Amino acid sequence: MNLLETFRTGLDAVLTHRLRSVLTVLGITIGIAAVILTVGLGEGAQQQVGSEISALGSNLLTVTPGSATSSTGIRGGIGTASTLTVGDAAALASKVVAPDINAVAPATSVQETLVAGTQNWTTTVVGTDPAWLTVRGRSMAEGRFLVAQDLASRADVVVLGATTAQELFGVRDPVGQTVDVAGRPLTVIGVLQPVGSSSAASTAANPDDQAVLPLTTASALLFSGASRNAVSQILVQATSAATLSAAYQETDAELLNLHRVATPAQADFTITSEQQVLSTATSVDRTLTVLLGGIAGISLVVGGIGVMNIMLVSVTERIREIGLRKALGATPRVIRRQFLVEASVLGTVGGVLGALLGIAGALVLPHLISNPIAVSPAAAAAAVAVAVALGVAFGVYPADRAARLEPIDALRTE
């Protein structure tokens, strides 16, 4: 009996026991669809985080005061010493010193309560310069951002994040209104375009909830004494993601030089890149994908056991048929093949339907939930291959049982 005939016989049996076949296929279908959707969900999240972080600037370096380890071996926490100054930022902005640096923005932030009329709102107040907008990759929703003149004149102006503006002014137009910060009335000159809070991984605070003032104004208003020239961070933007490491080295060398530190081990500042944040976020997402994939994998195994279960029932139910076929000259090999074909047909049909269902789900679901789902054709093909393999693997035992039935025992069964 050739393979085509074996296949036809197996297919016949699948088609004859329609309800049973449909239910078995359903198990595999759900398993495969679950795998495709969960893996797609994980990959989608990974891509989304990646693109959001790169929009924020994957070419961004953040310099913070303090070092990992001091010369005496005592670890100084990041930000515990105020060793960075506006002068450092100005030096880094020089194209001669650092050709791979596009823009530099010194920044100092503090939590403060803003008052507008009867509304109070506590938020992050950032003192910085006009380069902040570029470096942070932000844009204005309305009004204008800080200009050099605001810093020079210590202008009493403030730019609000979208959430902050909403909290303080509700539906009213905030531009031109007055906000009291630490007792000084500041004029709102603009509102930042919201970026959404889903990329919280990159900045601890909600990027839409902050108030930005000129660094000089903030220093005079919120910070006193020696720390007037100090900043809590310097944001450095490389000319591109490719030149990030060059920009890193230039920043490092320049600051070591300015601070007169002989060896990098004694540096009184720390440079971190968004790339590091990106890789951390990506690895978190990867863990999630593995977790979800694992759950989906278990549902696949359950589907496979379903196939085995049904095939075993099928063998038991068809003992007479198997006995008759053997009496008529079917060899154990032919019987084994017939049942393997049945199992793999169930697996294949389930796999293909599952892939279609998964892809359909990937197209429809993102409209219902906010998460994007990325389905790669390779993953779908692999899922189908797994389904076929499941069908065969879990069909082996029942097929073997069928093949080993004694024809007389089989025929005797009433």
Added chain:
Amino acid sequence: MSDEGPAAPDLRSDETAEVVVDRTAPHPIVGVPVIEVAGVWKTYRSGSLEVDALRGVDLCVDRGEYVAVMGPSGSGKSTLMHILGCLDVPTAGTFRLAGDDVRSMSEEDLAQVRNRRIGFVFQQFNLLATLSAWRNVELPLLYAGIERAERRRRSLASLERVGLADRVDHRPGELSGGQQQRVAMARALVTDPDLILADEPTGNLDSVSAGDVLALLADLHRSGRTVVLITHDTEVAAAADRVVRIRDGRILAGAPVGAREVR
């Protein structure tokens, strides 16, 4: 002892005439009986209990014979039928089917012997309910590796032989019991086997259908086939031209088995 059977009178002479012709045609080894059972024991083991279903059976059936094996239930006739049908192998003793010792055969060989040399007719018909009549008949040819067009041609010819040419596409459920048994007979015939083994073929049939089936067996015998009929029914056994009685696993009496058997 089977002379009273309906088809019996002309069978004797027929048999002697046919045997000579038949022996020379498919099997060149002249004088080799289709069935040659010598000292066959079959012991079943259920738990610690051993049951001897057959206790030293000797039986010889020549080409072209029509033999009935008759006995009450529990006599061992079904076990004998299983051994004759190569569905089971003896615990002791020898069984030669057309000269070939079954005990030395592998499972694959046995399957091939069942496929090519034996046609089974069962009490329960044993048709596959999901297949049409001709698809049932073609099954042995399928396992013999014959291509589809030829299978269909031979299946249809076989169904015509049993008088069901107009029922080829009917499923077993759409046929009467007698018709189903005739489909089963067509299936037994389709490979042109050395031996037709019928196990209580009339057991589930009304007397009219039973008569049809017996007439068909007689007709097959008349055309030169070797038929072994297993039954507990004296009337049915009477259709054969030799009756072998079996009881408690031993052959009681029968037609003289002849010098050939005692070797």
